[in-house]
Amino acid sequence: MPLFxxxxxxxxxxxxxVMEISGQNFQTCFQCGTCSGSCPMADHITVIPRxxxxxxxxxxxxxxxxxxxxxxxxxxxxxxxxxxRGIDIPRVMEALRLLKLxxxxxxxxxxxxxxxxxxxxxxxxxxxxxxxxxx
Amino acid sequence: xxxxxxxxxxxxxKAKNLELSALAALKALGIEVDELERWNCCGAVYSLADDxxxxxxxxxxxxxxxxxSGHDTxxxxxxxCFNTLARANELMKHDEEKRFTINTFMDEExxxxxxxxxxxFLDFIRDDYGFDKLKEKVINPLTGLKVAPYYxxxxxxxxxxxxxxxxxxxxxxxxxxxxxxxxxDFPSSTTCCGTYQVLGAPEASLRxxxxxxxxxVRHGTEALALTCPLCDYNLxxxxxxxxxxxxxxGEVPVYYFTQLMAIALGVDPGISHFELNRKSALELLxxxxxxxxxx
Ligand code: SF4
Ligand code: SF4
Numbered sequence: 017m018p019l020f021x022x023x024x025x026x027x028x029x030x031x032x033x034v035m036e037i038s039g040q041n042f043q044t045c046f047q048c049g050t051c052s053g054s055c056p057m058a059d060h061i062t063v064i065p066r067x068x069x070x071x072x073x074x075x076x077x078x079x080x081x082x083x084x085x086x087x088x089x090x091x092x093x094x095x096x097x098x099x100x101r102g103i104d105i106p107r108v109m110e111a112l113r114l115l116k117l118x119x120x121x122x123x124x125x126x127x128x129x130x131x132x133x134x135x136x137x138x139x140x141x142x143x144x145x146x147x148x149x150x151x
Numbered sequence: 152x153x154x155x156x157x158x159x160x161x162x163x164x165k166a167k168n169l170e171l172s173a174l175a176a177l178k179a180l181g182i183e184v185d186e187l188e189r190w191n192c193c194g195a196v197y198s199l200a201d202d203x204x205x206x207x208x209x210x211x212x213x214x215x216x217x218x219x220s221g222h223d224t225x226x227x228x229x230x231x232c233f234n235t236l237a238r239a240n241e242l243m244k245h246d247e248e249k250r251f252t253i254n255t256f257m258d259e260e261x262x263x264x265x266x267x268x269x270x271x272f273l274d275f276i277r278d279d280y281g282f283d284k285l286k287e288k289v290i291n292p293l294t295g296l297k298v299a300p301y302y303x304x305x306x307x308x309x310x311x312x313x314x315x316x317x318x319x320x321x322x323x324x325x326x327x328x329x330x331x332x333x334x335x336d337f338p339s340s341t342t343c344c345g346t347y348q349v350l351g352a353p354e355a356s357l358r359x360x361x362x363x364x365x366x367x368v369r370h371g372t373e374a375l376a377l378t379c380p381l382c383d384y385n386l387x388x389x390x391x392x393x394x395x396x397x398x399x400x401g402e403v404p405v406y407y408f409t410q411l412m413a414i415a416l417g418v419d420p421g422i423s424h425f426e427l428n429r430k431s432a433l434e435l436l437x438x439x440x441x442x443x444x445x446x
Contacts, residue, residue, distance in 0.1 A: 039201035056343045060355035088352050091196065092343030093308035097317040104309075110199035124351050136388070137349070138165040138380045140231050143195040145350030147206070 027077040030115075034072060037111035044101045045069035051095035051105050061085040065095055065105055072108070086112040087123055091148065113148065123149040154275075155222035156184035157213060159232035160192050165427075166229070166380035166407070172423040173228050173272060173409035179416040180280065180288055184226065187216050195231050196347070197238040204253055210239035211253060215260050217267045224268045226275050228409070230379035234305035237269040237312035271306060272409070273322050273378065274314040282329040290417040292331025296439055298411065299335040299372035300324050301363070303382045304343045317341070326408060327376060330415040337370040339363040344385040360385040361393045364403045374404040374435060376411055383407065387429055404432040414441055 035041065045066070052064035063071070063083035071079050089109040096104050116123070124145060134142070162170035177184060190213050198206040213236060217225040227233040243250050244265030254262045270278075276285060300323035307317045315322045320341065324334050342363055345356025364386060367375055377383060387405035394400045410423040410432075420442045425433040436442040 037200050037202055056345070056359045057348070057352075057355055059358070060352060088348065088355055090304075090343050090346045090348050090356070091199065092304040092346065094304070094341075094343060097308050097310055104199075107199045107201075114200055114203075129350070138384050139160040139192075140195045140229065140381050141347055141349055141384060143160075143192060144231070144381070145347035147194065147196050147198075148347055149351050 021074055025078065026075040028075055030077045030080070031072060031075040033115065034108060034111045037114055038104070038107040040104050040107050040111075042069045042072045042103055042108055045073065045103055046101060048100060050098050050100060051103075054094045054098050055089075056092060056094065057088045057090055061088045065089075065109075068108070068112075069103070069105075080112065085109065087149070110148075117149075117151040120151045122151055126150075153183050153185055153222075155217045155220055155225040156186045157190055157193075157217070157225050157227050157232060157236065158186060159190075159227065159229045161380040162229055166383065168424040168427040169228055169380060169383075169407040169409060172407060172413040172418070175418045175422040176409055176412040176416055179413070179418055180285070182280070185220065185222065187213070187220060187225075189216055193232050193235040193239075195235060197235045204249060204256070207239050207242065207249075207253055208257060210236050211243060211257070211263055212260065214240055214243070214265075214267050214269075215263050218263065219261075223266070224270055226270050226272060228272050228378075230271065230303060230305040231381060233269065233271040233314075234312060238309075240265050240267065240269050241311050269312075271314055271378075273306070273326060276326065277322050282325050285326075286329040289329070289331055289415045291415055291441060293327075293411060293415055293441060294331050296332045296435075296441070297335050297371060297373040298327050298332045298376050298406075299337050299367040299370065299374070300327055300340055300408075301367070301375050301377040301382065301386070302341045303377065303379050304341075304346070306378060307341060323376065323378070323408060327411070330411055332376075332411065335367070335370055335372040337367045337372065339366040342366075344382050346381055346385070349381075349385060349389070356385055357389060357392055357396065360389060361397055361400060364390075364393070365399065368401065368403060372403075374406060374432070376406050376408045378408055390429060402429070402431045404429060404435045406432055 052066045086109040193210045348356040
């Protein structure tokens with residue numbers, strides 16, 4: 017995915033909002049790639065965590081909205097315990113999720129889960145899944 | 152020795168094999184626990200947003216119940232409950248501003264400032280009971296059983312609540328050694344199984360789980376020992392789906408660490424409810440004469 021840097025794509029409000037919700041300063045990310053190399057979900061995400069940090073530094077709203085990364089992230093905190101800059105990346109992912117969820121847009125729908133799955137899934141899967149992916 | 156015990160919702164339903172085996176094993180060690188009289192769901196995951204305090208109300212309320220019960224330590228068996236309660240506790244201890252907001256909001260409750268200690272069964276056994284003492288109590292050692300310890304995420308990360316070194320843990324290794332098992336180390340032992348993405352991205356979580364099991368088998372394991380009901384779902388219960396989807400998938404017996412403990416301590420296997428595991432779990436124990444074939 018090419019990165020286009022232009023004033024037109026830069027949304028400073030988004031950058032500030034994500035900083036505020038996550039409490040993280042992603043500006044200190046120096047693009048080492050440790051997070052992406054540690055991510056168990058890396059094969060399934062469209063934009064690796066390191067690049068998410070770069071897009072945030074640029075304030076590239078469109079590319080961030082298109083990335084599936086925050087929705088595939090499992091909040092496993094592996095990237096975070098290894099990040100040399102001490103960035104709590106899962107908090108950044110949570111902030112990106114909340115930007116959508118707080119507009120009342122759900123990512124998973126309860127109705128679409130099959131009844132046999134509902135009765136099979138452990139409670140913690142349902143509770144945590146809905147906490148992360150519904151508004 | 153008596154300590155407060157927080158079960159959490161999954162242990163009362165889908166993961167009875169975790170709760171009942173643990174309680175029976177504790178009893179065999181002479182440890183009594185006091186289940187909290189009133190508890191509510193902890194929320195399963197800790198909220199990661201700085202401006203979201205409402206989701207802390209549930210875990211903090213549980214911690215207040217512990218304090219009220221007169222105990223100073225609460226033990227959990229479910230790794231996700233452990234993580235959520237321990238992190239909420241850390242915040243109440245160290246973040247003065249948020250503590251004030253939460254205490255003010257819960258004006259019907261007594262103030263709370265992180266007075267209770269949150270432990271997981273494993274660090275309790277390591278730090279308070281001791282692996283040497285555990286070893287002495289083993290009457291049915293798991294000799295020859297090659298078991299891979301699987302840690303997952305929530306016992307080890309983030310650092311402020313980790314019960315062991317996030318990248319190089321040993322507590323489950325030493326626990327299994329004390330039970331007499333042959334411990335099989337494997338690189339994916341701390342790799343996340345995909346957790347709740349079983350709802351959002353089921354294919355992705357199936358694949359990471361499949362890779363974890365494959366890695367364990369390549370390193371010579373016969374079975375996996377784990378601590379979390381969601382890991383058990385992804386790595387154990389979803390093996391049928393793996394067998395359907397991947398040519399190189401095979402049966403891997405998966406146990407809760409407490410089930411293996413109960414067997415080693417000579418507790419009646421009926422208590423461990425192996426019918427809630429994959430069939431291969433009971434079969435392996437019978438094949439190794441760790442459980443009588445008639446059981
Ligand atoms: S927390 Fe999310 S981004 Fe970080 S390693 Fe885990 S799945 Fe990947
Ligand atoms: S590990 Fe930290 S510093 Fe390195 S690329 Fe990821 S966020 Fe940036």
